[in-house]
Amino acid sequence: MAEKKLSEVEIIKENSDYLRGSLVQSLDNKITGALYPDDTQLIKFHGAYQQTDRDLESERKTQKLEPLYSMMIRIRVPGGVATPAQWLRMDELASKYGNGTMKLTTRQAFQLHGIRKRHLKATIQGFNEVMLDSIAGCGDVNRNVMCSPNPNESKVHEAVWDISRQISAEFTPQTSAYYEIWMDGQPVDESQPFTTRPQDTAAAKDAEPIYGKTYLPRKFKIAIAVPPYNDTDIFANDIGLVAIEKDGELEGFNVAAGGGLGMTFGMPETFPRLADMLGYVDKKDVLKVCEAILTTQRDNGNRENRKFSRLKYTIERMGLEAFKQEVERRTGFAFQEAKPYKFIHSGDPLGWTKTHDGHYNLGLFIEGGRIVDYPDYPLRTALRVLASINEGDFRLTGNQNLVIGHISAEKKPVVEAILDKYGVLQATYKQTALRQNSIACVALNTCSLAFAEAERYLPSLIDKIDLIIRAHGLEKDAINIRMTGCPNGCGRPYLGEIAFIGKSPGRYNLYLGAAHNGERMNKLYREMLDEAGILAELEPIIGAYARERQRNETFGDFVIRQGYVKATTHGTNFHD
Ligand code: SRM
Ligand code: SF4
Numbered sequence: 001m002a003e004k005k006l007s008e009v010e011i012i013k014e015n016s017d018y019l020r021g022s023l024v025q026s027l028d029n030k031i032t033g034a035l036y037p038d039d040t041q042l043i044k045f046h047g048a049y050q051q052t053d054r055d056l057e058s059e060r061k062t063q064k065l066e067p068l069y070s071m072m073i074r075i076r077v078p079g080g081v082a083t084p085a086q087w088l089r090m091d092e093l094a095s096k097y098g099n100g101t102m103k104l105t106t107r108q109a110f111q112l113h114g115i116r117k118r119h120l121k122a123t124i125q126g127f128n129e130v131m132l133d134s135i136a137g138c139g140d141v142n143r144n145v146m147c148s149p150n151p152n153e154s155k156v157h158e159a160v161w162d163i164s165r166q167i168s169a170e171f172t173p174q175t176s177a178y179y180e181i182w183m184d185g186q187p188v189d190e191s192q193p194f195t196t197r198p199q200d201t202a203a204a205k206d207a208e209p210i211y212g213k214t215y216l217p218r219k220f221k222i223a224i225a226v227p228p229y230n231d232t233d234i235f236a237n238d239i240g241l242v243a244i245e246k247d248g249e250l251e252g253f254n255v256a257a258g259g260g261l262g263m264t265f266g267m268p269e270t271f272p273r274l275a276d277m278l279g280y281v282d283k284k285d286v287l288k289v290c291e292a293i294l295t296t297q298r299d300n301g302n303r304e305n306r307k308f309s310r311l312k313y314t315i316e317r318m319g320l321e322a323f324k325q326e327v328e329r330r331t332g333f334a335f336q337e338a339k340p341y342k343f344i345h346s347g348d349p350l351g352w353t354k355t356h357d358g359h360y361n362l363g364l365f366i367e368g369g370r371i372v373d374y375p376d377y378p379l380r381t382a383l384r385v386l387a388s389i390n391e392g393d394f395r396l397t398g399n400q401n402l403v404i405g406h407i408s409a410e411k412k413p414v415v416e417a418i419l420d421k422y423g424v425l426q427a428t429y430k431q432t433a434l435r436q437n438s439i440a441c442v443a444l445n446t447c448s449l450a451f452a453e454a455e456r457y458l459p460s461l462i463d464k465i466d467l468i469i470r471a472h473g474l475e476k477d478a479i480n481i482r483m484t485g486c487p488n489g490c491g492r493p494y495l496g497e498i499a500f501i502g503k504s505p506g507r508y509n510l511y512l513g514a515a516h517n518g519e520r521m522n523k524l525y526r527e528m529l530d531e532a533g534i535l536a537e538l539e540p541i542i543g544a545y546a547r548e549r550q551r552n553e554t555f556g557d558f559v560i561r562q563g564y565v566k567a568t569t570h571g572t573n574f575h576d
Contacts, residue, residue, distance in 0.1 A: 004304050005304055006303050006304060007303060007304055007305065007306050007309075009041050009140070009306065010214055010217075010303050012038045012041050012042065013041075013042075013140070013213070013214045013215055014213060014214050016038075016042050017177075017206075018175035018176075018177050018206045018208065018213070019042055019045045019046070019173070019175050019177045019178070020042075020177045020180070020181070021036075021038055021039050021042040022036055022038070022039055023035070023039050023042060023043060023046075023177075023181055024181060026039040026043075026117075027117060027118075027120065027121065027181075030118075032066060032069070033066065033068070033069035033070070033116065033117055034050060034066070034069045034117075035050055035117070043071075044137075044138035044139040045135070045136065045138065045139030045140070045141060045173065045215070046124075046134060046135060046137075046139075046177075046178055046181070046182070047073055047074050047075065047076070047124075047133075047134025047135060047136070047137025047138055048071045048072065048073045048074070048120060048134065048137070048138070049071065049072045049073075049074075049138060050069060050070075050071060051069070051070055051071065051072050051113070051446045051447070051448060052067035052068055052069055052070070052448065053067070053068040053070065053114075053445055053446070054444055054445045054446070054447075054448070054450075055444070055445040056068050069117065070113070070114045070115055070116055070117075071115045071116070071117060071120050072111055072112070072113045072114075072115070072446060073111065073112050073115060073120070073123060073124070073134055073137070074105065074109050074110070074111050074134055074137030074138055074144075075090070075109055075110040075111070075112070075127055075132050075133070075134050075137060076109055076132070076133060076134060076135070076136065076137050076143075076144040076168070077108055077109055077110065077132070077144065077396055078144060078145050078164055078165045078167075078168035078169075079108070079145065079146070079147045079149070079151070079161045079164040079165055079168075080108030080146070080147070080149040080395050080396040080397060080398075081149065081151060081161065081393055081394075081395050081396075081405070082110075082132075082393060082394045082395070082396065083130070083393055083394070084386075084387040084388070084389075084390045084391070084392070084393065084394065085130050085387075085390075086127075086130045086131070086132055086394070087383065087384075087387040087394045088384065088387045088388065089126060089127055089129070089130040089132075090102055090110050090112070090127065090132075091371075091380065091383070091384050091387070092126070093112060093123050093126045093127060094112055094371075096119075096123075096126075097112070097115045097116070097119040097122065097123045097126075098112040098113055098114050098115050098123075099112075099113050099114030100372070101113065101370055101371060101372040101380070102370075102371040102372075102380075103368075103369050103370055103371070103442060104366055104369035104370075104371065104396045104397075104400050104401070104402060105369060105396075105400065106369070106398060106399070106400055106439060106441070106490060106491060106492060107143060107144045107146055107221070107398065108144060108146050108149065108232075108396040108397065108398055109137065109144045109396065110132075110396070111442075113442075113446050114446075120182075121181075121182055124182040124183075125182065125183060128182070128183060133178070135172060135173060135178045136171075136172055136173055138219070139215070139219070140215045140216045140217065140218055140219060140220075141171070141173055141211065141215055141216060141219070141220065142167075142168075142171035142172075142216075142220045142221070142222060142294065143219055143220065143221050143222075144168070145164045145165075145167045145168040145171075145222050145223070145224075146164070146221075146222070146223035146224065146232040146237075146398050147160050147161055147163075147164035147223065147224040147225070147226075147232060148160060148161075148224070148225060148226045148229060148231055148232065149231070149348075149395035149396065149397045149398075149403050149405070150349075150353070150355070150361055150395065150403060150405065151395075151405070152355035152356060152357055152359060152361070152405065152406050153226075153353065153355055153356065153361070154226075154248070154356045155248055155249060155250070155356060156226055156243055156245045156248070156249065156250045157226055159243075159249070159250035159283070160224050160226055160243050160250060163224065163250075163283065163286060163287075164224055166287060167222055167286075167287060167290055170210075170287055170290075170291070171210060171220075171222075171290075171291075171294065173208060173211060173215070174206070174207065174208055174209070175206050175208065176206060177206075210291065210294070210295065210298075211298065212298065214303070216294070216297060216298050216301065217297065217298070217301030217302060217303045217306075217309040217310075218301060218306060218309035218310050218311075219310070220238045220294060220297065220311070221236075221237040221238050221239070221259075221260075222237055222238065222239040222240075222241070222290060223236075223237040223239075223240055223241070223398070224240075224241040224242075224243060224253070225240070225241070225242060225243065225343070226243040226245075227242060227243070227341040227342055227343055228342055228343055228344040228345070229343070229344070229345055229346070229348075229349070230343040230345070230346045230517050230518040230519070231345075231346060231347065231348055231397060231398055231399060232398040233346055233398060233492050233495055233518045234256065234259070234275070234518070235256060235259045235274035235275045235495075235518055235519060236259045236260070236261050236274065236275075236489075236492050236494075236495060236518075237256075237259045237260075237275060238257065238258065238259060238260060238275070238293070238294075238297070238310070238311040238312075239255065239256070239257055239275070239290055239293055239294075240255075240256040240257070240259055240275045241253040241254070241255060241256075241286065242254040242256070242341050244280065244339045244341060250283055251282070251283065252280055252281055252282040252283045252285075252286070252339075253280070253281055253283065253286050254277060254279070254280050254338040254339055254341065255277075255278045255279060255280070255281055255286075255289055255293075255335065256274075256275035256276060256277045256278065257275050257276060257278055257293050257311065257315065257323070257327075258273060258275050258276050258311050258312045258314075258315040258316075258320075258323075259273060259274050259275030259312065260272070260273055260310040260311065260312040261273075261488075261489030261492060261493075261494050261495075262310070262487070262488045262489050263487050263488075263489070263574075264307060264487065265487055265503065267307070268575045269308075270307055270308075271571045271572065271574045271575060272489055272494040272521055272571055272574055273312040273316075273570070273571025273572070273574075274519070274520075274521060274570075274571065276315070276320055277338050278324050278327065278335050278338075279324075279334075279335025279336055279337060279338050280335060280336040280337060280338050280339050281335060281336070285331070285333065288331050289327065289331055291330075292327045292328075292330035292331045293311075293327050295330060296314075296323065296326050296327055296330065297311045297314055300314050300317075300318060300326075301313075301314045302314070302317075312571065316572070343517035343518065343519060344516075344517055345478065345516060345517055346399075346480065346495065346516070346517055346518035347399055347436070347437045347478055347480065348363050348397045348399050348401045348403070349363050350363040350364065350365055350401070350428050350436055351363055351428065351429070352412075355405075355406065358409065359392075359405075359406045359407055359408055359409070360406075360407045360408075360409070360412050361395075361403050361404070361405045361406070361407070362403065362404040362405075362407065362415065362419075363397075363401060363402075363403050363428075364401060364402045364403070364404065364419075364424060364425075364427075364428050365401055365427065365428040365431055365435075365436050366379070366400060366401050366402050367427075367435075367438070367459055368400060368439075368440045368455040368458065368459065369400025369401070369439075369455075370455065371383060377422075377423055377427060378422050378423075379422070379424060379427070381422065382418065382419060382421075382422030382423075382424045383402075383424075385418055385422070386404065386415065386418050386419065389411070389414060389415075389418070391407055391408065391411045391414070391415065392404055392405050392406040392407040392408075392411070392415070393405045393406055399437075399439055400439055400440075404419075432462075432466050432469050432470065432474075432475040432476075433475065433476050433477055433478040433479070434462065434465065434466065434469050434474070434475075434477070434478070434479045434481055435459075435462050435466065435481075436478070437478050437479060437480045437481060438458060438462060438480075438481045438482065438483075439480075439481075439482045439483075439491040439492065439496075440454040440455040440457075440458040440459075440482070440483045440484070440491055441454045441455065441483070441484040441485060441490035441491035442454070442455055442485075442490070443455055443456070443484065443485025443486070443502065444456065444485060447485060447486075449485075449486050449488060450485030450486055450502060451485060451486050451502045451503055451504055451505070452485045452486075452502025452503065452504060452505055452506065452507065452508060453485060453502070453505075453506075454483045454484050454485040454491065454502060457483070458481075458483040458500075461483075461500075461531065461534065462481070464531070464535055465481070465535070465538060465542075468535070468538065468539050468542050468543075469542065472542055472543055472545075472546035473546060474542065474545070474546055477555070478516070479497050479498060479516075479554075479555040479556075480495065480496050480497045480498070480514065480516060480556075481496055481497065481498045481499070482495070482496030482498075482499045482500075483499065483500040483501075483502075483508070484499075484500075484501050484502065485502040486501070486502055487501050493511065493522075494511065494514065494521040494522055494574070495514045495515075495518050495521060495522070496511065496514055496522060497512070497513070497514050497515075497516060497522070497554065497555045497556035497559075498510075498511075498512060498538070498555070499511040499512075499514070499522055500534065503527070503528055504528075506530055506531070507528045507529065507530055508528075508529055508534065509524055509526070509527050509528065509529070510524075510525045510526045510527075510529055510534060510537060510538075511523060511524055511525060512525045512541075512556075512559045512564055512565045513525075513556050513559045513560050513564070513565040513567065513568070514556050515554070515556050515557070516554035516555070516556050516557070520556070520567060520568060520569070521568040521571070521574060522556070522565070522568065523565040523566060523567075523568050523574065524565075524575075525537070525564060525565050541559060541564060544558075544562065545558050545559075548562070
C-alpha cells in the first residue's frame with residue numbers, strides 16, 4: 001500500500017526542533033516585515049499570527065510595496081480571569097506596540113493586533129512580566145481552556161475554575177523554545193503554580209511527554225460549563241465538560257467529545273458538528289479522561305489533509321462506540337451513565353449579581369469584544385480608570401463580554417460611579433437583548449480568511465434589525481445572533497438562533513434555528529443576501545415570532561416548529 005503523504009505542516013513541525021524552526025532568524029531579518037514561510041506556521045504555537053492590513057492591499061500593490069505585515073498575538077487567560085494589573089499591562093501594550101485596541105475573544109483570551117515584527121519580543125516580555133503568556137494561544141495544541149467566568153458565583157464555579165487551570169497547565173507544551181526565543185531563556189516566577197514555565201531539569205528539557213515531536217494533528221479545544229448556563233458553548237469543543245454538583249459541591253463531569261465548527265463552502269464532506277456525550281466521570285478522573293481523549297486524537301487524527309484533522313472527523317471515522325472504548329482502554333475505567341442536567345441559555349448574565357462569598361460581579365456588554373475608545377464612548381479609558389483602583393478582577397467571557405468580578409460591597413458604589421461616568425453601564429443596559437446576545441468574529445481588516453465583514457458590520461446591521469425588534473415589542477427577548485466573515489466558525493455562528501456567514505463582500509448566508517442553550521445547531525435558510533435581503537427575510541419571521549410563539553418558546557425553536565428550517569440533529573445532517 002502506498003505510504004500516506006503527510007501534510008506540509010506535519011513536516012514543518014517534525015523539522016522544527018520543538019517549535020524553534022528559524023524563528024530567531026526570521027525575527028532578525030530586517031529586509032521584510034514578514035517571517036520565512038515555515039515560521040509563519042511555527043509562530044502560531046507561540047500564540048502569534050502573521051497578518052496583513054487587508055484594507056491597504058490594493059494601495060500597497062499600486063505603490064509596489066510588500067503588504068503591510070504585522071502580527072496578531074493571542075494571550076491565554078485560562079478560565080478568563082485577569083487581574084487589574086494584567087488588564088493595565090495589556091492596555092499599555094495595545095498602545096505601545098499594537099493598534100490601540102484589545103480584542104476579547106470568543107475563547108476568553110486577549111488579542112492584540114497590528115504589532116510589528118520588531119516589537120513582538122518586547123510585547124511578549126511585557127505581558128510575561130504580569131504572568132500572562134501566549135504559548136499555545138494558537139497551533140496544533142490544546143488552546144485556552146474555557147470555563148464559566150464567575151468563579152465566585154458558587155463553590156462549584158470556584159472548583160471548576162481551578163480545574164480549568166489544572167487542565168491548561170497539564171496540556172501546555174513543555175518545549176523551552178518559547179522562553180529561549182522570547183524571554184532570552186529566563187523562567188517566569190515559579191511561585192505561580194498555574195502559569196507556564198519551562199521545565200528546567202535536563203531530562204524534561206524539550207521532551208513533550210503528551211504531545212510528542214509533532215504535537216496534535218490540529219487545534220484542540222476544551223471548555224467547561226456549569227448548568228444552567230452554557231456560556232462557554234461546550235458542545236463546540238473537542239472536549240466539553242458539564243459540571244455536575246451534589247449538595248452544593250462539584251462532584252464530577254459529564255464528558256462530551258468531538259465538537260468543532262469549521263467547514264468549507266462547496267465541500268459538504270466538511271461540516272460543523274456538536275460534541276457527543278460519552279458519559280460521566282468523577283472530578284478526580286477528569287484530567288485522566290481529557291488526556292485519554294487528547295492522545296486518542298493525537299494517535300488517530302488525520303495528518304495528511306488538515307481539512308479532516310479535527311477530532312470530529314476522527315470520531316466519525318472510528319465510530320463513536322469504538323472511539324469511546326479506546327478512551328476507556330487508555331484510562332483503564334469505563335464512563336458511567338451521563339447524569340441529568342439542564343442548560344437554559346448560552347449567553348452571559350449582564351448587570352450585577354451577588355457571589356456566594358458576599359461580593360458582587362458586574363457583567364458588561366462589550367460589542368464585538370473590542371476594547372477601544374469610540375469617539376462618543378470612551379470604553380477603553382473607563383476600563384483603564386477602573387483597573388487603576390485595583391478592586392476585583394477582569395473576567396473575559398466566551399461571548400466576548402467582560403465581568404468585573406469580586407467587588408466588595410464597600411467598593412461597589414465606586415465601581416458603579418466610574419462606569420456610569422463614562423457611559424459603560426448605560427451601554428449595557430440600553431441595548432436590546434438581541435444585541436446583548438450578539439457575537440461577531442474579527443474578520444476584516446486583519447483576518448486573512450475573511451470573505452466579508454463581521455465585527456465592523458454587525459453593529460450597524462443590528463441597528464436596523466433592532467428597529468424590527470422594537471416595533472414588535474421584543475426588546476427584552478434574548479435571541480442569539482452571530483456573524484462571521486467566513487465559514488470557519490470563530491464567532492460560533494452555527495449556534496446562533498439567527499446567524500450570518502460571509503460569502504463575499506457584502507453578501508451573507510442566513511442560518512436559522514439553533515437552540516438558545518447551545519444544544520442544537522442551525523440550518524441554512526437563504527444564500528447570498530445583501531443587507532436589504534437580510535432585512536426583508538427577517539422582518540416577517542420576527543413579526544410571526546412576536547405574534548405566534550408559544551409561552552417561553554425561544555426564537556430558535558419557533559422557526560423550526562413553524563417549518564422555516566428543519567432541525568439539525570447532528571453535524572452529519574447539517575447540510576440536508
Ligand atoms: Fe478562529 C482561524 C480568530 C475562535 C475556528 N480564527 C482563525 C484565525 C487565526 C485566522 C487564520 O487562521 O488566519 C482568526 C484570526 C483573526 C484575527 O484577525 O484576529 C481567528 N477565532 C478567532 C477569534 C479571535 C474570533 C473572535 O472574534 O473572537 C477567536 C479566538 C479564540 C481564542 O481566544 O482562542 C476564535 N475559531 C474560534 C472558534 C470558537 C471557539 O473556539 O469557541 C472556532 C470554532 C470552533 C472550532 O474550533 O471548531 C474557530 N478559527 C477557526 C477555524 C476553523 C477550524 C476548523 O476546524 O475548521 C480557523 C481556520 C483554521 O484553523 O484553519 C480559525
Ligand atoms: Fe476570520 Fe473566518 Fe474566523 Fe471570522 S470566522 S475570524 S473571518 S477565520
